[in-house]
Structures are given as C-alpha cells and as structure tokens.
Amino acid sequence: MANVTFKGNQVTLLGNEVSVGNQAPDFTVLANDLSPVTLADSKGQVRLISVVPSVDTGVCDAQTRRFNEEAAKLDNVKVLTVSVDLPFAQKRWCGAAGVENVETLSDHRELSFGKAYGVAIEELRLLTRAVFVVDSNDKVTYVEYVPEATDHPNYEAAVEAAKAAN
Template identity: 80%
Template sequence: MANITFKNNPVTLLGNEVKVGDQAPNFTVLANDLSPVTLDSSKGTVRIISVVPSVDTGVCDAQTRRFNEAAASLEGVSILTVSVDLPFAQKRWCGAAGVDKVQVVSDHRDLSFGEAYGVAIKELRLLARAVFVIDKNDKVVYAEYVSEATNHPDYEAPVEAAKAAL
C-alpha cells in the first residue's frame, strides 16, 4: 500500500492500491445533480481521474483547474475530479471557478471510489491526492499516489499517458 501523509502525519488508506496494468475497479459516485456516475458511464473513452481531498482548498482548486485547462487539448478523453465534498458544494465551486470541461463528482455517500482505488483516508474521511489514467478497455495505464496529500501531483505525465492511450 502507498505510504501517504496528510500535513506530514501518516494516514491509513482503505482499500487496495491500484497499479498500472490492473483492470480498473468499478465505482459509483454522485454527479452534481445526485445522479450516479460509474466507470461504465464513460466506457469506451480514455479517462483521467483526478482525486482531491476537497475542491475548496488551494492545491485541489489548482489541480482541478489544471485538468480543466488540459481538457481543451484532449479530445476523446473524459476527465473526472473525485472528492468527498457534497455535490451541492461541488456545483457551487465549479460555477464560481468556471470549471466546465471536467466532471466533478462526489464520493461522499459511501466512499465507493475511495475504497475501490485505495485512496480513502480512514482517519479523516477524505480522499488522498492521486491521479489515474484508464484506457478504452478499462485498464489502468497510469497511477500516481501523491505521497504528501498537500503536494501537487505530476500534471504532465497523466496527460501524456492519456494521449498515448487514444
């Protein structure tokens, strides 16, 4: 399992670490209108899944905006940002931030994504920062678990992995 810290304190991640070459686990999260979103919702496309603790924090805000900007040059790639923020808060944040190319979804209800991808922080009921790229056949082609949850992920590598998977 990945060794992750949150503000330099070790945390316990629930679930199993996902590795390159694995079949991507299914999950159910909620869209801003409370409709379910699953891995199959974007079946047949390359997906970048950006995982953040909360869109209301500086690094998470920047991460979500960066992938929203990257979406303009990634035709045929679906980009999800997953957090445990409530769907209503996510919708408000997206409107204020002008984020409209990334689908921001909530894992608040049952941590389905967090446990399936090994990013649910037991002590905080937040998600650890991570980025995954899943190809059209639901194989994981890129996985990054950011060792310190308050640090930025690599932004270029997942974009390049998504382009290579097209």
C-alpha cells in the same frame, strides 16, 4: 499500500492499491445533480481521474483548474475529478471557478471510489491526492499516489499518459 502523509502525518488508506495493468475497479459516485455515476458510464473513452481531498482548498482548486485547462486540449479523453465534497458544493465551486471541461463527482455517500482505488483516508474521511488514467478498455495505464496529500501531482506525466492511452 501507498505510503501517504497528510500535512506530514502518516495516514491509513482504505481499500486496495491500484497498479498499472490492472482492470479498473468499478465504483458508484454522485454527479452534481445527485444521479449515480459508475465507471461503465464512460466505457469506451479514455478517462483521466483526478482525485482531490476537497475542491475548496488551494492545491485541490489549482489541480482541478489545471486539469480543466488540459481537458480542453485533449481529444477523446474524459476528465473526472473525484472528492468527498457534497455534490452541491462541487456544482457551486465549478460555477464560481468557471470549470466546464471537468466532471466533478462526489464520493461522500459510500466512499465507493475511495475504497475501490485505495485512496480513502481512514483518519479524515477524505480522499488522498492521486491521478489515474484508464484506457477505453478499462485498463489502468497510469497511477500516481501523491506521497504528501497536500502536494501537487505530476500534471505533465498524467496528461502524457492520457494522450498515450488514446
């Protein structure tokens, strides 16, 4: 499993670590309108999946805004942000932040995504910071588990991987 800390403290990640070349694991999360969303719902598209502990924190806010800006410049790439924030909070945050190019998804109910991608933090019931790119054939082409969950991911590498997966 990925070696991850949260504010300098080692945390336990639940689920299986995902690697480049793996078939992307399926999951069920909730859209802002409480409807279920699965990986299959975006089949045939490249997906850049940005994982954050909570959109209401500084780094997560910045990460989601940055990928929102990048999404506007990417062709045929669906950008998803997954957290355990409630769908209502995600919707409120997106409205206040003017985020329209990223789809926020909530994993609060079952940690389905968190366990499938090995990003659920057992001690905090949050998701650790990570970025995945999944191509249109559901193959994982890019993985970053950010070693310190309060640090930023490598935005440029993730965007380049999404472009290359097209």
